[in-house]
Amino acid sequence: MFDKLTKQPVDKIMELMQLYREDSRDGKIDLGVGVYKNAEGVTPVMRAVKEAERQLLESQETKAYVSLVGDVAFHDAMIDLVLDGAVPRENVAAAATPGGTGAVRQAFELIRMANPDARIFTSLPTWPNHLSILDYLKIERVGYRYFDEDTRAVDFDGMMADLDGLRAGDVVLLHGCCHNPTGANLNLTEWQRVIDLLNAKGAIPMIDLAYQGFGDGLDDDAAATRLVAKSCPEVLIAASCSKNFGVYRERTGILMGISADASKTKLVQDNLSFLNRQNYSFPPDHGARVVTMILTDPTLRKMWVDELEETRLGMLRLREQMAEELQKLTGSNRFGFIAQHRGMFSRLGLPSDVVEKLRKENGIYMVGDSRINVAGLNAKTVPILAKAIADSGV
Numbered sequence: 001m002f003d004k005l006t007k008q009p010v011d012k013i014m015e016l017m018q019l020y021r022e023d024s025r026d027g028k029i030d031l032g033v034g035v036y037k038n039a040e041g042v043t044p045v046m047r048a049v050k051e052a053e054r055q056l057l058e059s060q061e062t063k064a065y066v067s068l069v070g071d072v073a074f075h076d077a078m079i080d081l082v083l084d085g086a087v088p089r090e091n092v093a094a095a096a097t098p099g100g101t102g103a104v105r106q107a108f109e110l111i112r113m114a115n116p117d118a119r120i121f122t123s124l125p126t127w128p129n130h131l132s133i134l135d136y137l138k139i140e141r142v143g144y145r146y147f148d149e150d151t152r153a154v155d156f157d158g159m160m161a162d163l164d165g166l167r168a169g170d171v172v173l174l175h176g177c178c179h180n181p182t183g184a185n186l187n188l189t190e191w192q193r194v195i196d197l198l199n200a201k202g203a204i205p206m207i208d209l210a211y212q213g214f215g216d217g218l219d220d221d222a223a224a225t226r227l228v229a230k231s232c233p234e235v236l237i238a239a240s241c242s243k244n245f246g247v248y249r250e251r252t253g254i255l256m257g258i259s260a261d262a263s264k265t266k267l268v269q270d271n272l273s274f275l276n277r278q279n280y281s282f283p284p285d286h287g288a289r290v291v292t293m294i295l296t297d298p299t300l301r302k303m304w305v306d307e308l309e310e311t312r313l314g315m316l317r318l319r320e321q322m323a324e325e326l327q328k329l330t331g332s333n334r335f336g337f338i339a340q341h342r343g344m345f346s347r348l349g350l351p352s353d354v355v356e357k358l359r360k361e362n363g364i365y366m367v368g369d370s371r372i373n374v375a376g377l378n379a380k381t382v383p384i385l386a387k388a389i390a391d392s393g394v
């Protein structure tokens, strides 16, 4: 049997992680995988997470199963964090999932179960794993223009022109904030125009919200998602706690299915439960429980909000420093977009041979499309990266 297996494509981000680990050079710089790192290069356990885990260790008396969709208290807390009352609770079905990727995967499967003819529109570019999972599930996908390679901002006209090709029942995958991999985002006026177009076409929005709190703040980063939730008759949201709670390996995420007609919520809820049962039965609990404790305890919540804000502001400072350094070194404002982008990532727009040269000669690791993880930098490494880019002659 095994000899019938064929070689699978390697995930470029995972491959890069491996190359970085194997590099023995001092001073190598990891701007690859989307994991937050502080100025010392450490991915810390957040203070509120440590404290919640300590309390949990003392108080938890059973590890018995919870439910196929996880704990309702986790749903309530996350629905509140993401939607903040934008829609009534009874309109939202939810299931805990193994990370944001689990939520994305379950959403795609739900779409396929509901409408096998639905095509899923994805931004050009998008997180490569979106495409990989869609292809694996044999769901038809259509790319829509998103990133303008010259301005490194959103190509909004191109996006709207491509979305004009939507058919009723198609799904549009949108990044709620902090677009991965580009860092370029729509403003709220543009979101409203996208919403109007989707509603006119009878298309359904699916939002991937993996970086709430990493861009402009917890509420600002959810503003577009809330607008979509209250403006569209049906919405899917895949939210991740990996980054904003720093609980990556605990696999903590949630899928929400919103219906304007609350009488549909039970059917959606039952289908989410069914899907979890088929794929992995009970979702992981530890991370979800820790997140719930943090969101529902005012002291822990404040601790978390404060640390998340420090994290966010730190990344913004690095963006500004990087844009300034490049301004000095190149004598132009060509890299000013780095300070405009939001979230963990920016796509720099460097050719692939330069990306490779930076890795081989300078020990600077970024994804092949020139996406950098800003959090992989610190005040000392920003000038090193800026100089290497300026010296590359781009």
Ligand code: LMR
Pocket: 013, 032, 033, 034, 035, 127, 129, 180
């Ligand atoms: C990334 O884009 O680097 C992260 O979302 C991590 C991953 O799983 O790819």
